[in-house]
Amino acid sequence: xxxxxxxxxxxxxxxQDATVREVLQSFLDYRQDIACVVEEKKLIGIVTKYSLxxxxxxxxxxxxxxxxxxxxxxxxxxEEESVYYAKDLLVKENIGHAVVLNKYEDVVGIISKSExxxxxxxxxxxxxxxxxxxxxxxxxxxxxxxxxxxxTSYNTSALTILHKTKSELTGQPITQTFPQIAANLRAVIRTxxxxxxxxxxxxxxxxxxSFIPLKEWDTITGAMVVLKDITDFEYIxxxxxxxxxxxxMLDNALEVAYDGVVxxxxxxxxxxxxxxxxxxxxxxxxxxxxxxxIDTVAPELTNHKHTIHSxxxxxxxxxxxxxxxxxxxxxxxxxxxxxxxxxxLISKQLDVWKDLLSHLEKLEHELTYYKxxxxxxxxxxxxxxxxxxxxxxxxxxxxxxxxxxRSFSNILITGKSGTGKELIADGIHSASGRTGKFIKINxxxxxxxxxxxxxxxxxxxxxxxxxxxxxxxxxxxxxxxxLFLDEIGDMPMTLQAKLLRILQEKEFERVxxxxxxxxxxxxxxxxxxxxxKLIAEGTFREDLYYRINVIQLHxxxxxxxxxxxxxxxxxxxxxxxxxxxxxxxxxxxxxLEKLLDYEWPGNVRQLENVLERAYxxxxxxxxxxxxxxxxxxxxxxxxxxxxPPNERLDREKKLQETEKNMLIQxxxxxxxxxxxxxxxxxxxxxxxxxxxxxYEVKEATQFM
Numbered sequence: 001x002x003x004x005x006x007x008x009x010x011x012x013x014x015x016q017d018a019t020v021r022e023v024l025q026s027f028l029d030y031r032q033d034i035a036c037v038v039e040e041k042k043l044i045g046i047v048t049k050y051s052l053x054x055x056x057x058x059x060x061x062x063x064x065x066x067x068x069x070x071x072x073x074x075x076x077x078x079e080e081e082s083v084y085y086a087k088d089l090l091v092k093e094n095i096g097h098a099v100v101l102n103k104y105e106d107v108v109g110i111i112s113k114s115e116x117x118x119x120x121x122x123x124x125x126x127x128x129x130x131x132x133x134x135x136x137x138x139x140x141x142x143x144x145x146x147x148x149x150x151x152t153s154y155n156t157s158a159l160t161i162l163h164k165t166k167s168e169l170t171g172q173p174i175t176q177t178f179p180q181i182a183a184n185l186r187a188v189i190r191t192x193x194x195x196x197x198x199x200x201x202x203x204x205x206x207x208x209x210s211f212i213p214l215k216e217w218d219t220i221t222g223a224m225v226v227l228k229d230i231t232d233f234e235y236i237x238x239x240x241x242x243x244x245x246x247x248x249m250l251d252n253a254l255e256v257a258y259d260g261v262v263x264x265x266x267x268x269x270x271x272x273x274x275x276x277x278x279x280x281x282x283x284x285x286x287x288x289x290x291x292x293x294i295d296t297v298a299p300e301l302t303n304h305k306h307t308i309h310s311x312x313x314x315x316x317x318x319x320x321x322x323x324x325x326x327x328x329x330x331x332x333x334x335x336x337x338x339x340x341x342x343x344x345l346i347s348k349q350l351d352v353w354k355d356l357l358s359h360l361e362k363l364e365h366e367l368t369y370y371k372x373x374x375x376x377x378x379x380x381x382x383x384x385x386x387x388x389x390x391x392x393x394x395x396x397x398x399x400x401x402x403x404x405x406r407s408f409s410n411i412l413i414t415g416k417s418g419t420g421k422e423l424i425a426d427g428i429h430s431a432s433g434r435t436g437k438f439i440k441i442n443x444x445x446x447x448x449x450x451x452x453x454x455x456x457x458x459x460x461x462x463x464x465x466x467x468x469x470x471x472x473x474x475x476x477x478x479x480x481x482x483l484f485l486d487e488i489g490d491m492p493m494t495l496q497a498k499l500l501r502i503l504q505e506k507e508f509e510r511v512x513x514x515x516x517x518x519x520x521x522x523x524x525x526x527x528x529x530x531x532x533k534l535i536a537e538g539t540f541r542e543d544l545y546y547r548i549n550v551i552q553l554h555x556x557x558x559x560x561x562x563x564x565x566x567x568x569x570x571x572x573x574x575x576x577x578x579x580x581x582x583x584x585x586x587x588x589x590x591x592l593e594k595l596l597d598y599e600w601p602g603n604v605r606q607l608e609n610v611l612e613r614a615y616x617x618x619x620x621x622x623x624x625x626x627x628x629x630x631x632x633x634x635x636x637x638x639x640x641x642x643x644p645p646n647e648r649l650d651r652e653k654k655l656q657e658t659e660k661n662m663l664i665q666x667x668x669x670x671x672x673x674x675x676x677x678x679x680x681x682x683x684x685x686x687x688x689x690x691x692x693x694x695y696e697v698k699e700a701t702q703f704m
Contacts, residue, residue, distance in 0.1 A: 003086050004079035006119040007100045007109035013038045014047065014066070020055070021062040023047055023069075034097050034110060037070050041106040043099055045072040076101050079108055087116050141227040144214060147189055149174050149182055152222060161205065161229055178202065181225055184211045188223045205231045260325070260345040264294050266338065280347055281321055294343075301327070301343065323347050336581065383431035387423050388571045391561035397424070397553060404551045405431035409684070410503070412548050413526040415555030418605030421526040422486060424555060428524060429482040436481020436521075439474045444487035452495055452511055459513035475508060478521045488548070489529040489540060496541045503547045523548055532659070542662055546681040558600040558607060565595055565607070572608050573623070576615045584615060587623040598630050660695040663688075667697070 012026045012035035023035055027049055037044040051069045056062075075098045077086050090098060090113055100109045141158035145151055151169045159165065162178065175182040180202075184195055188211040195211040207227045214222045251272070254261050260277035264270055270293075273286050281298055283289060289297050300320040313329040325347040332340040383405065384398045404411050405428040413421045422440065429438040446454055457473030474483055485491070491499070502508045507518045525548045534540035558564070573586050587595075600606055614627040662681065670676035678688035 001083045001119060001123055002079065003077050003081050003083055003100055003111060004108075006083060006086075006115045007079060007111050008115065009109045011036060011110045013107070015039065016044060016065075016067050016070070018066050019063050020052060020066055020069070023066050024052060024062070032110075036099055036107050036110070037066075038107050043074060043076065043101070043105075043107050045070040046074050046097075046099065047071070074099055077111065078103065083116060083119055086111060087120075090116070141229075142224065143169075143174075143181075143227070144222055144224040145174055145185055146222040147220065149185060158227070161202070161207070161227055163203065181209070184209065185223045185225060187211070188213050189220055192220060200227075205229050260347065261342065262294070262298075262345075263332075263340055263342050265340045268294050270294055270297060271340065277345065280323065280325070280345060320345065320347075333581075338581075384424070384427040387420060387427065388568050389561065389564045390567055391556075391563045393556045393561055394564065397555060398427075401428050401553055402431055404428060404553065406433070407551065408522070409550035409687070410523040410525070410548045411551045411553060412531075413524065413553050413555065414531070415526075415528065416557050416601075416603055417528045418603035419555040419557060420604055421528075421555060422484065424553065425482070425484045425486075425524045425526065429484075432482065432522065434481050434522060436479055437477060438482050438484065439478035440484040440486060441474050442486045444490035448492050451492065452498070455495065456498070456508055456510055457513075458511040459515075470510060470513070473510065475502065475519050475521055476517060479519045480521075482522045482524055485523060485525045485548075487527060488525040489527040489531070489534050491540075493539070493541065496544050500541065500544045500547060503544075543681055546662070546683045550684065550687050558603045562596050566592055568604060568607055569595070569611060572611045573615065576612065583621065584618065584623065585621045587611075587628075591623070591625040591628065594625065594628060594630070656695070659691070660697065663691055663695060663697055 010030070012023075012030050012032055014023055014026065014035050014037055016037060016039070026035060027033065033049045035047045037047060047066055047069050048071070051071060052066070055064075055069050075089065075093050075095055077089065077098050077100050079100050079102055086098065090096070097110055097112045099107060100111050102108050141155065141161045143151060143154040143158045143162075150171055150173050152171075154169055159169070162169070164177070168177075173182075174185065180200055184198060188195055192213050194213070195209075198209045198211065200207045200209050206229070208230055209228075210226045212224045212226070213220055214224055254272065254274035257274055257276060260280045261272075261274045262270060262277045263272040269291050270289050271291075273289060278284065278286055278289075283297075294301060298320060300318060311329075312331060313327055316327045318325055318327050325345045328344040328346075330342050331338050332342055384401065387394070387398065389395065389398075401424055411425075411428065413424055415421055425440070426438060441454060443451065453471070453473065455473050455475060457471050457476055459470045460468060498508070502519075503523065506520065507516050509516055531540065531545055531549070535542050535545060569587050569592070573584055576582070577584055595607070595610075602609070610628060610630065611623070613629065614623050617627040618624040663677075666677040666680045667674065670680060674688060674692070675685055678685050681688065683691075
């Protein structure tokens with residue numbers, strides 16, 4: 001603290017020509033005992049009450065000039081000097097006041113002994129407050145006692161750790177509440193020696209205590225204890241010990257593992273490797289590769305088609321050091337953050353895996369069963385809840401599909417590629433109540449020479465390479481269930497005839513077999529082509545068309561239900577977040593306009609692909625617009641929505657005319673017998689009558 005902090009700036013200044021009366025009046029007004037005689041801010045001297053009293057006793061003249069009362073030998077201080085220096089100076093000179101000057105030696109104020117004393121008292125109190133604040137904010141607990149072991153002071157932490165209130169501690173003997181602490185405090189007071197790092201237990205807490213004697217003028221006045229709670233540290237120490245044991249167990253497990261195992265951190269550096277991995281890469285000592293990049297030690301892993309470290313890999317076949325091995329890779333997470341990756345390589349006795357591979361087909365069937373069971377469990381949410389939409393056209397389609405599902409008729413689903421025909425078919429099966437499986441086959445994805453055996457199965461020895469014992473076809477697998485024939489428009493004509501017979505007679509023979517197999521299978525077919533055009537071109541049977549087209553459901557393209565786009569975007573981004581452990585929020589409304597203005601020739605599938613690409617390349621919490629890449633349609637007729645409204649109406653009209661002509665032709669061939677005509681078209685009698693009513697085919701003269 002400096003002198004300027006205690007100086008009195010409201011002081012009396014007078015000139016040399018002032019009278020005794022004027023100075024006395026100033027003393028009365030200011031209630032001060034000293035006045036500074038100043039000339040242009042420079043100190044001439046001082047006049048005190050006592051010097052005036054003595055002069056008046058001798059002269060008794062109030063109007064006299066005070067020049068004879070001026071004391072010119074004045075003790076002065078600079079305002080920047082320490083208060084301790086000021087105190088020492090006043091004591092040394094045995095005076096009660098000093099004049100304070102600034103650095104230019106101008107008079108700025110007066111300082112007195114009383115002001116110094118007040119300053120020291122204030123500073124002492126501030127120091128006490130700071131010390132108390134410091135004590136209360138210490139993590140350690142501090143408590144002091146007098147020589148009779150009565151508590152004299154403590155900090156906030158002591159109240160917490162001792163589970164006491166202020167009234168329970170202040171002035172109370174510590175011997176009654178904490179005898180283990182009291183015994184050590186008594187020993188410190190007696191021996192005057194510090195006791196360090198004493199281990200104590202209070203309640204459930206483990207403490208380290210230090211006991212210190214307190215002295216004043218070399219006399220013991222009490223003692224102090226400092227307590228440190230180490231309960232958490234002991235817990236951490238136990239965890240570290242447990243972790244060390246687990247690490248030793250992991251090391252031992254890796255060493256006895258039959259497979260090669262290597263672990264890497266986020267920087268792709270090797271942290272652990274067992275003997276089998278070292279043997280596989282031709283290295284004898286693990287210490288030579290620890291901390292080394294996996295890219296250097298095993299470049300075959302880096303050159304693998306999957307990116308090491310960033311994803312989970314199960315059962316990929318690779319070649320490492322000229323040896324075949326099966327790679328399994330799993331990321332390691334801690335607190336939802338990836339901290340490394342564990343890689344397992346199986347290279348010994350790979351022929352043992354052949355038996356496992358032979359069971360893959362059985363596992364596929366089991367997986368289908370469990371999938372259907374899971375779907376059945378979620379029926380309370382509706383069989384079409386997995387189809388994301390809110391547009392009126394899609395909601396109407398779901399209602400129609402639900403009605404169709406509860407019927408026994410075959411269903412034809414039409415719509416452009418990527419609109420979700422398989423999802424609708426899956427929902428129809430779930431809502432149908434049929435106890436069998438939902439079996440699907442893509443007629444366009446399987447070569448023509450294999451398609452027949454896939455659909456109808458084959459018998460033992462039906463052809464070279466046939467599985468021993470034969471193999472059931474999709475029709476058998478879908479018994480009492482549903483067979484979904486996707487892209488049926490690409491089915492060869494020879495198979496169309498056989499399929500028509502099965503639909504009519506509900507029985508068939510396997511390829512190369514003679515046994516007749518009866519089935520109860522519902523058919524749901526789907527195509528993205530124009531059935532009327534295929535029939536006109538002679539690539540699709542007209543009678544088969546009427547067999548599968550008992551109920552037709554058309555899925556509108558994405559361009560006709562723009563209100564579903566944002567809903568689909570949110571759905572796909574949540575799906576990607578689940579797979580990658582990222583937290584992308586979505587796509588902003590401003591950039592959503594870019595998607596709404598697009599025609600989407602690839603429909604929902606194209607939307608998902610566009611978003612997936614943008615998701616992986618975006619680095620922020622929102623999908624970046626520059627990563628949304630929309631291709632121009634290479635096929636101007638890829639979607640009906642690209643055509644003018646009049647052209648779309650013309651196509652629908654032509655399709656209806658073709659269907660009406662088929663009805664009339666069948667009636668002509670049947671001689672007007674409607675039941676026979678319906679049978680010729682492979683339709684039920686009720687469906688045939690409904691279509692006659694739809695196209696207003698009423699009089700026999702129309703076809704006779």
